Amino acid sequence: MQPDPKTPEHPRTPEHPRIQRPVPPVPVRPAPAVRLDRVSKRYPAGGGAYAVREVELDIAKGEFFSLLGPSGCGKTTLLRMIGGFTDPTDGGVLLDGQDVTGLPPHQRNVNTVFQSYALFEHLSLADNVAFGLRRKGVARAEIRARVRGMLDLVQLGHLADRRPATLSGGQKQRVALARALVNRPQVLLLDEPLAALDLKLRRQMQVELKQIQREVGITFVFVTHDQDEALTMSDRLAVMNEGRVEQCGTPEDVYERPTTTFTASFMGTSNLVPGTYRSGRVTLDEGPELLVGQRPSVPDGSRVNLAVRPEKIWLSDLEPGMARVTGTVRETVYSGPTTTYLIELAPGVTVSVLEQNTVRSRREDRWSGGERVEIGWKPEHCLVLD
Ligand SMILES: Nc1ncnc2c1ncn2[C@@H]1O[C@H](COP(=O)(O)OP(=O)(O)O)[C@@H](O)[C@H]1O
Ligand SMILES: [Mg+2]
Structure with missing residues (x-):
């Protein structure tokens, strides 16, 4: 007598139920190089x-x-x-x-x-x-x-x-x-x-x-x-x-979108401003409380670095809803197509801000140093890194 192909290998006891699992189709992916x-x-x-x-x-x-x-x-x-x-x-x-x-x-x-x-x-x-x-x-x-x-x-x-x-x-x-x-x-x-x-x-x-x-x-x-x-x-x-x-x-x-402080600072210039995170906001150590655009995966009360790229910071015509901080212009570095300003927010906390020297920028608008200024960025342009 031919064995019944459907005969289970194991007796159908409660310990060995015959489970018919649907076989998922195997996606055909080329092997990585x-x-x-x-x-x-x-x-x-x-x-x-x-x-x-x-x-x-x-x-x-x-x-x-x-x-x-x-x-x-x-x-x-x-x-x-x-x-x-x-x-x-x-x-x-x-x-x-x-x-x-x-x-x-x-x-x-x-x-x-x-x-x-x-x-x-x-x-x-x-x-x-x-x-x-x-x-x-x-x-x-x-x-x-x-x-x-x-x-x-x-x-x-x-x-x-x-x-x-x-x-x-x-x-x-x-x-x-x-x-x-x-x-x-x-x-x-x-x-x-x-x-x-x-x-x-x-x-x-x-x-x-x-x-x-x-x-x-x-x-x-x-x-x-x-x-x-x-x-x-x-x-x-x-x-x-x-x-x-x-x-x-x-x-x-x-x-x-660097995920770590190391990547943020290694990939070009990143301003890292220390602060404390609490429910969608970061309070800078020596400065205001700022709204951040991203929900970081850190618990409330965590010490964090707020990272903002120099080219994402606005120097003038700030818009409503922007994170704003004030500081003192410490240095102005002209380098052809761009000018970099070093702005001190608090002792030991300096951010660099990059401005394009376009046909519309005027020489007399450039800061020379020493001025108190207000700068800002859109909440979605800053990252919270631990
Ligand atoms: N033959 C070796 N014997 C012992 N240590 C080594 C040797 N080759 C590399 N290392 C060490 O391994 C680490 C990584 O080196 P390497 O791969 O050459 O780095 P990279 O290429 O990024 O500069 C370094 O700390 C280096 O000193
Ligand atoms: Mg090498």
């Missing part, structure tokens, strides 16, 4: 201190993702774990859904561009770029076509026969980029690749690098300690502090 599954790294040489601590991150395919944070916060260590140059002490690394933890770099479809270009000085640019393809045994005609395409992409096609010694820093960095991209990695890791360039060239390379990334569609994981660089280039970024990710989001999320 990079998944960091609670990775940690402790160096024995560092006394067992954490260089990276329980980092969880998903980086999507084709994303320009930045790791941003001050020197020593663990960016390079995290990047090296993705590349396979360093093994995590705990946790795992997945590339395109595959667990690659413990695999050496050459078994991962990942390439790295370092700050030092590490070019072969005795080879032409074309041969530098072709190097990896030759080692892989790619056919000569294909190598020629791919190298040419890549050098054109980084705007160095006309210099293909030159040696690296004759190039500028920006050009060398572009060769290094071409050499990494020509292998068509799934993910390109870049460790402060623009740090050695002067400011003007750096700005130009930021734009170029972003354009190249869009063109090739490869996932970029970009390490930088420069907030402006991370804000202008990234689709998303992770702000790191002491081995941890403090906040992860789009540039706008991180800049406009």
